Amino acid sequence: MRDQLKASARSGLIFGVVIIFLMLFGLTKTLSDILGELFNLQSITRTGNSGGLMLLFALLAWWAGSRAAKEDKENWKAVLRNGAVSGLVIGSITALFTFLVGSLDGADIEMRTYLAQLDRPSVQFLLYGRSIIAGALMTFFIFLIFNLVGALASYILETRHAGGYLQKKYLQIKDRISGTSIVVRYKEHPQSKWIGYGILLAGTLLMPQFLGKYWNYAMGTVGIYVIMGLGLNIVVGLAGLLDLGYVAFFAIGAYTVGLLTAPAPIPIQWSFWPVLVISILLAAFAGILLGIPVLRMRGDYLAIVTLGFGEIIRVLIRSDMMSPYLGGPQGVRDIGGPSLFGISLSNERAYLYLIILGILLAILLTNFLQKSRVGRAWMAMREDETVAQAMGINTLYYKLMAFATGAAFAGFGGVLFAARNQYTGPADHTLMVSINVLSLLIVGGMGSIPGVMIGAFVLKGLPEVLRELDIYRLLVFGALLVIMMIIRPEGIWPAPRRRMELHESGLEEIPPDESLIGEEG
Amino acid sequence: MSKTLSQNTAGPINTFLIVQVIISILFIAFLTWRLYTVIDSGAYGPDTWLRFAISGLIIGSVYSVIAIGYTLVYGILFMINFAHGEVMMLGAFAGYFVFEALKSIPVEATGLSFLDSYQIVSVILAFLAGMFISAVVGYFLERIAYRPLRGAPRLIPLISAIGASIFLQNAAQVTFGPKRRTYINPASLQRSVGWRIPVAGEEVILTYTGVLTFVLSILLMVTLYILVMRTRYGRSMRAVAEDKQTAALMGINVDRVISNTFVISGVMGGAAGVMWGIHNGIIYHYVGFIPGLKAFTAAVLGGIGNIPGAMIGGMILGVVESLGPAALGIDFQLKDVIAFSILVLVLIFRPSGIIGEVLSEEKV
Amino acid sequence: MSKRYLFFSILVAVSLILAACGGGAKAPDVCAENPDETVCAVIEPGKTVKIGYGGPMAGDYSAFGIDISNAGLLAVEDANKAGGVEGFDFELLVEDTQGSGEGGASVANLFVSDPDVVAIAGLTFSGATAAAIPIFNAARLPMLSPSATRADLTGGDQDVFNRIPFTDDIQGQFAAEYLFNVLGVKKLAVMHDGDAYGKGVAEKVQEVFTSLGGDVVAVEAVTPGETDYSAVLTDIGAAKPEAIYYGGYYPEAAVIAKDMPVAGLEGVILFSDDGTFGDTFIELAGENAEGVYAASGAPVSSPRVEEFNTYFESVYGDPPGAVSTFTWHGYDVTDALxxxxxxxxxxGEDGNLYIPREALVQAVDNMEGYEGLTGMLSCNAGECNASGPSFLVVKDGAWVLP
Structure with a gap:
């Protein structure tokens, strides 16, 4: 029992600290507003939705309570006791915090100078617009009560009949679905997966017709990142070379198309299609050029050198020295777009189609390479370089080839990106691009083509959806990366081989939830 | 590592080697020519060169201290703690808050604030706070973001570290606000004030804050070196770096050692942060990122995983950054290009850094 | 734009005004003929008339975005208190461009996709604005920027972009003349932060200063975001300038001011632009701020400005101009729109509010004699404020006229 109480108190402590951080980040306010709007709650204070705040706290307390209840599911007394302990801890921590903040505010101390989110109105909001004591007590009781409620609810739902019933039902439905003729047939006839692909493809091709301008644009960005992700997948996922300077090739593609099609700074205005080919070749060439000196280096050195290469390219394109040729910080404007049979394709929808076409080509190429001799050589190299060499694989040659292919993909992405925006400048080519592409690979699942797509959606699409959260976008993104690595390191849709590898290493033994909650503390 | 490679590979490597040698000779010839032209032109007097050197050594010493944080963690876990720059940033903020708090406490006896009345105590308090907060952040960083990933492929903790870096940076931004803040130093540590050394008819200022930074960095590094090389605890750290399983069999608590490594690296980061604040004066949420990147470069330059390497790498990087563009007669905007080019050159000829890494082969 | 098109749009505008004067309560002709939302925004009862604002809301330069949008929100609040338009409320949509071209294009597409957005109070940075202009031009959304000052933004084959601050070129010209004529500087070092804005101004200063007969002895750029520029300043110091002109924003300017004594530049004048002007610079640079010059677009004091200042401070805690010099501009653009x-x-008779887009573009383009906080604004070919900057110097911890 002692252990249980300790564990509940500990879980309460973690929750309490996380909630205090939420207050410090000002996330309580944003989340309360969203909740309040969602449930149409009344607001007492002018500065934020206090009804939403109560709901938010209640939900958090519910969650904490149901976690505390897991310590001992069998005995309802223990469940209540654990819930109460957890509630007491969270309640007192948060109430103490609001009390402290309220008193400081009452003593006319401007906390805003140091803690940006704790300005006057926010403090009033955290106290529900009431007096300091009343506000703090209210917070305390909300947490205590809803911890108990959460604990009881989870006890009833999970251990008693309701939970068992739901679980049974779920299994029944699952069985029924997998027993239906379509699914069985699908499983029995692997060639029928082509039908699935066909439906997916048709859906993809129809999609741009139904999306508005904004979503066509946003999807286009996602698509460009899919192409780059597929490219980096070859370098990192297949050949095992950690490249943190991927943006360099993206920049080379973007600037080549910019310089060769825009009127300034170089007055050449070639048409889009030949320039596309030139850009891709140039990017691939740059990949080889970078590859020659660095390929003898081991993993982490390779990472830092490629990172340096990316930075060098960025510094060079914004430098005074190169600005007569590259446009300097102002970048390149009026980049020409593609046209076909005299029809300009410079609109979001046409670009989206072009990007989809690019993705299809990239997928075909990746698939082809993966299954060919080259792909096998890459994978052998990734697993063990020395053995691969001993088997007669010319590792330097294949490494260069991986670099060149990956760079070509990035160059292609750069061309599409620059042409679609009709502009490219140094701000488009920061380290964040490399990090984003690498992260989408990891999030989606390394070495897996559907994984890359999902990763791109999550990384470039989700922030657009999460615009509500405005200033918290990157904050949430960073936290998500960490959580993802802990609970599902193989990515959302991993390559089957990789999933197996990762699950050998005993990662499963780690209780995922604890790390998840601890993150924001 | 490089040795095995060149033995095993036959044809192409020689071609690469020849190409590399040719490129390097051309590069060195170019450097010599630029250097000769610049010195010959007499644009810079001895006082200017001295100023460059001072500025470079000071910033280099901070890089060194941060680099040690990377090196320690890398030496033990073989992972790049990408968030180390953010650990430093939070340490800098801690020091800032201490100064602000002490400034607001009046002392009746002197009629000044605590900060100006007890200056040495204030500075020590700021350093302690910075080191403490960074150590705590380092500890929790390891517990939350890295420990669950022990044994996973190397990319996984790297991504987690990148995520943690982004998270901490933005957490600092929303919590403290995007505004930049000025360290209000004690009165005798005014920035840009110091001893004036007459050189060639000019006065070169050797700032108090700069000297403090430099001396403190050297002290910290020497202390750490002794800790790692001479003490019992240091031995257990080295044992864990060598072979975790064997170390565990020898009765060493591997988890504890790793935790402590993060704490120590946090302490160094925090000290670097406060030094940064005291010397450079301006801090904000992004202040750790670029120095972090530079310091990591410095660690690799010196040979990651060993402490003298981090120190030498940091100093070299600092001096190259401050003196390089002038010596070569190119724009200061391109100093990062020079820094990274030197890194590439060093790695081509000494793939394990200037001093070489202290790692066991099989771990890598 | 072709002449015929212009003629047509003027015709439309004129006929609209006539229609409005006629007091006809039915939907305007152009809207009745083209029920398409791309020609005429239709705001249904209960909805708001939306004005878009895009700026850096997170990250390094978020101070600008937050400051300007805060001022814009006040303008919307004031307008709504005064009854909005025909009983419809205004709303300012604030979106994050991250200050980059990509972000600018993304936000532009977001606004374009919302049929209720009728005008754009932005964007903030020139890079993001440059990327957004073609998109807004295609959708016929008028822009009125508080702070995008790059000279080449106006003009070209578009007519939606307007702005109220003086351009980088005008600022550079005035600054060079002031340095040469008023301060009597003959040897100048020019520095910038390598970004479009700072570099643009700095290059103009260099050009004009040289043409005036002055000597530019050194040109260097710094890497923004760093907090130690002693090395690059030492390099500048070796050239022995009488003054340094810095093009860029306050964080870097503060670092330069701090590092100048160490680099052998004691007693050298630091002269900067309106990205430096503001109380934050003094706060950051401390004692080293003394004697630093900067350009300001801040309005001359008047009862109305004072009233706004007090109100702004009571709402947001900081006085206008504390974070950026564009607070008043932020209010003005939103209010002018x-x-x-x-x-x-x-x-319309059906209770909907009709806003013909082309007429609105023309109305902003031909804005005449609008009385704003920053002065009288009249737009001519996209430039709505031809007046130049005033130069201020820091004395005893405050910006004063020299």
Whole structure:
């Protein structure tokens, strides 16, 4: 029992600290507003939705309570006791915090100078617009009560009949679905997966017709990142070379198309299609050029050198020295777009189609390479370089080839990106691009083509959806990366081989939830 | 590592080697020519060169201290703690808050604030706070973001570290606000004030804050070196770096050692942060990122995983950054290009850094 | 734009005004003929008339975005208190461009996709604005920027972009003349932060200063975001300038001011632009701020400005101009757009509010004699404020006229 109480108190402590951080980040306010709007709650204070705040706290307390209840599911007394302990801890921590903040505010101390989110109105909001004591007590009781409620609810739902019933039902439905003729047939006839692909493809091709301008644009960005992700997948996922300077090739593609099609700074205005080919070749060439000196280096050195290469390219394109040729910080404007049979394709929808076409080509190429001799050589190299060499694989040659292919993909992405925006400048080519592409690979699942797509959606699409959260976008993104690595390191849709590898290493033994909650503390 | 490679590979490597040698000779010839032209032109007097050197050594010493944080963690876990720059940033903020708090406490006896009345105590308090907060952040960083990933492929903790870096940076931004803040130093540590050394008819200022930074960095590094090389605890750290399983069999608590490594690296980061604040004066949420990147470069330059390497790498990087563009007669905007080019050159000829890494082969 | 098109749009605008004067309560002709939302925004009862604002809301330069949008929100609040337009409320949509071209294009597409957005109070940075202009031009959304000052933004084959601050070129010219004529500087070092804005101004200063007969002895750029520039300043110091002109923003300017004594530049004048002006610079540079010059677009004091200052401070805690020099501009652009919308919006018989887009573009383009906080604004080919900057110097911890 002692252990249980300790564990509940500990879980309460973690929750309490996380909630205090939420207050410090000002996330309580944003989340309360969203909740309040969602449930149409009344607001007492002018500065934020206090009804939403109560709901938010209640939900958090519910969650904490149901976690505390897991310590001992069998005995309802223990469940209540654990819930109460957890509630007491969270309640007192948060109430103490609001009390402290309220008193400081009452003593006319401007906390805003140091803690940006704790300005006057926010403090009033955290106290529900009431007096300091009343506000703090209210917070305390909300947490205590809803911890108990959460604990009881989870006890009833999970251990008693309701939970068992739901679980049974779920299994029944699952069985029924997998027993239906379509699914069985699908499983029995692997060639029928082509039908699935066909439906997916048709859906993809129809999609741009139904999306508005904004979503066509946003999807286009996602698509460009899919192409780059597929490219980096070859370098990192297949050949095992950690490249943190991927943006360099993206920049080379973007600037080549910019310089060769825009009127300034170089007055050449070639048409889009030949320039596309030139850009891709140039990017691939740059990949080889970078590859020659660095390929003898081991993993982490390779990472830092490629990172340096990316930075060098960025510094060079914004430098005074190169600005007569590259446009300097102002970048390149009026980049020409593609046209076909005299029809300009410079609109979001046409670009989206072009990007989809690019993705299809990239997928075909990746698939082809993966299954060919080259792909096998890459994978052998990734697993063990020395053995691969001993088997007669010319590792330097294949490494260069991986670099060149990956760079070509990035160059292609750069061309599409620059042409679609009709502009490219140094701000488009920061380290964040490399990090984003690498992260989408990891999030989606390394070495897996559907994984890359999902990763791109999550990384470039989700922030657009999460615009509500405005200033918290990157904050949430960073936290998500960490959580993802802990609970599902193989990515959302991993390559089957990789999933197996990762699950050998005993990662499963780690209780995922604890790390998840601890993150924001 | 490089040795095995060149033995095993036959044809192409020689071609690469020849190409590399040719490129390097051309590069060195170019450097010599630029250097000769610049010195010959007499644009810079001895006082200017001295100023460059001072500025470079000071910033280099901070890089060194941060680099040690990377090196320690890398030496033990073989992972790049990408968030180390953010650990430093939070340490800098801690020091800032201490100064602000002490400034607001009046002392009746002197009629000044605590900060100006007890200056040495204030500075020590700021350093302690910075080191403490960074150590705590380092500890929790390891517990939350890295420990669950022990044994996973190397990319996984790297991504987690990148995520943690982004998270901490933005957490600092929303919590403290995007505004930049000025360290209000004690009165005798005014920035840009110091001893004036007459050189060639000019006065070169050797700032108090700069000297403090430099001396403190050297002290910290020497202390750490002794800790790692001479003490019992240091031995257990080295044992864990060598072979975790064997170390565990020898009765060493591997988890504890790793935790402590993060704490120590946090302490160094925090000290670097406060030094940064005291010397450079301006801090904000992004202040750790670029120095972090530079310091990591410095660690690799010196040979990651060993402490003298981090120190030498940091100093070299600092001096190259401050003196390089002038010596070569190119724009200061391109100093990062020079820094990274030197890194590439060093790695081509000494793939394990200037001093070489202290790692066991099989771990890598 | 072709002449015929211009003629047509003027015709439309004129006929609209006539229609409005006629007091016809039915939907305006152009809107009745083209029920398409791309020609005429239709705001249904209960919805708001939306004005878009895009700026850096997170990250390094978020101070600008937050400051300007805060001022814009006040303008919207004021307008709504005064009854909005025909009973419809205004709303300012604030979106994050991250200050980059990509972000600018993304936000532009977001606004373009919302049929209720009728005008754009932005964008903030020139890079993001450059990327957004073609998109807004295609959608016929008028822009009135508080702070995008790059000279080449106006003009070209578009007519939607307008701005109220003086351009980088004008600022550079005035600054060079002031340095040469008023301060009597003959040897100048020019520095910038390598970004479009700072570099643009700095290059103009260099050009004009040289043409005036001055000597530019050194040109260097710094890497923004760093907090130690002693090395690059030492390099500048070796050239023995009498003054340094710095093009860029306050964080870097503060670092330069701090590092100048160490680099052998004691007693050398630091002269900067309106990205440096503001109390934050003094706060950051401390004692080293003394004697630093900067350009300011801040308005001359008047009862109305004072009233605004007090109100702004009471709402947000900081006085306007504390974070950026564009607070007043932020209020002015939003308010000017509101006035323009009021002048073209027509309440239809069906209770919907009709806002003909082309007429609104023209109304902003031809804005005449708008009385804003920053002075009288009249637009001519996209430039709505031809007046130059005033130069201020830091004395005893405050910006004063020299």
């Amino acid at each position: 509101i006035q323009a919308i009021k002048s073209v919006a027509i309440l």
